[in-house]
Amino acid sequence: MRALSVTILLLFTASTVAADTYIIYGTVKYPNNTVVQYEEIEVQCEPHAYDCTKFSGEGGMSDFAGGYRIELPIEDQDEGVSIQLVVRGETFEHQITLHDEIQDGSDYYAMLNISLEQEPPISPISTGLLCGTLFFILVFANVLVRTGRQLMTPEGRQRFQGRSPMPITTCPTCNGKIRRHLLVRHLIVEHGIPVDKAGAMAGLQFSDERKDLDT
Ligand SMILES: [Zn+2]
Numbered sequence: 001m002r003a004l005s006v007t008i009l010l011l012f013t014a015s016t017v018a019a020d021t022y023i024i025y026g027t028v029k030y031p032n033n034t035v036v037q038y039e040e041i042e043v044q045c046e047p048h049a050y051d052c053t054k055f056s057g058e059g060g061m062s063d064f065a066g067g068y069r070i071e072l073p074i075e076d077q078d079e080g081v082s083i084q085l086v087v088r089g090e091t092f093e094h095q096i097t098l099h100d101e102i103q104d105g106s107d108y109y110a111m112l113n114i115s116l117e118q119e120p121p122i123s124p125i126s127t128g129l130l131c132g133t134l135f136f137i138l139v140f141a142n143v144l145v146r147t148g149r150q151l152m153t154p155e156g157r158q159r160f161q162g163r164s165p166m167p168i169t170t171c172p173t174c175n176g177k178i179r180r181h182l183l184v185r186h187l188i189v190e191h192g193i194p195v196d197k198a199g200a201m202a203g204l205q206f207s208d209e210r211k212d213l214d215t
Pocket of ligand 1: 171172173174175176186191
């Protein structure tokens, strides 16, 4: 009977103790005021801080907006215990105070905004994004420049508008204007030039014209 009452007493005590929660919350930021996203906040203890050890290993993670929340099961005797919050290798002291904090039922709320000393890292995602953007800009600029250069010639303008350039060329023999695809025939028929030589002459004429266009 005595053993039973002790058990009941223990159970009762245990349940009231477990009901108290100490909630540390706040925002984690870098010196430039940007928030620290998705970073772990871990509770650690100073060496030989035995009253702290039961909280060691507790922690939480900052969210998208840098907000975090750590819930610690607490008893009255934890008043004044010093714990450390570790974020990205930096340590922040916090002393548990049960009397000054806002109490809501059996929950205690302690606000602790954390400001890191380190500069924000350049995340691989944003580096990749930057590279991709730069590459895209370069390609776009290149296309723009080439298009611009092309638009400076009448032939290029026509090509840009989706029309093929006027296939007009100059006959290297009589200097007459003639459609390109007819030049070889013209050379053979009008000037009596052999077929193979006519082809070569036409090719030379076209490449000369292309050189003129490029300069
Ligand atoms: Zn001719």
